[in-house]
Amino acid sequence: xxxxxxxxxxxxxxxxxxxxxxxxxxxxxxxxxxxxxxxxxxxxxxxxxxxxxxxxxxxxxxxxxxxxxxxxxxxxxxxxxxxxxxxxxxxxxxxxxxxxxxxxxxxxxxxxxxxxxxx
Numbered sequence: 001x002x003x004x005x006x007x008x009x010x011x012x013x014x015x016x017x018x019x020x021x022x023x024x025x026x027x028x029x030x031x032x033x034x035x036x037x038x039x040x041x042x043x044x045x046x047x048x049x050x051x052x053x054x055x056x057x058x059x060x061x062x063x064x065x066x067x068x069x070x071x072x073x074x075x076x077x078x079x080x081x082x083x084x085x086x087x088x089x090x091x092x093x094x095x096x097x098x099x100x101x102x103x104x105x106x107x108x109x110x111x112x113x114x115x116x117x118x119x
Contacts, residue, residue, distance in 0.1 A: 007041045010084065014048055015039040017081055018090075021074055022052075022067070030066035033058070037095040041088055048088035051095035060094045067092040 019036040033055035040049040054063050067074075071090050079087040 003043060007043060007045065010045065010082075010088075011039045011041045011048070013082055014041065014050075014078060014088070017078055018050060018074060021077055025077075026066075026070055026073075028066050028070065030058075030062050031070075034063060034067070045084075045086050045088055048090050050090055050092050052092060053095050064092050064094060 015036050015038065018039065022031055022034055022036060035053040036050060037053050038051040040051075041047070050067075052063070052067065054060050071092070075087055075090055078084075078090075
């Protein structure tokens, strides 16, 4: 398998697993509403940049501090679930901010069958 394709597949698998773990398994209230937007894995698969969306009103430094505090737990869980030869070191960064009202509005439009129209 080509290294670039492998890195993309690992990035997507990491994004899926981390999104699930942050949403459902971390008991820290500081990470409530945090979404994992993207994961970029380095070509040597040693590091992974995790871009997260922080809810509006939350302090980015506090949220990133909580995620960095849980980094060892998350990395251990990723290693167990994905069974990679080398589990990348996770580096959390703030991506786009999320406005909960905007998300709800977009979800309502999708349910009504108009996903391309934005308010």
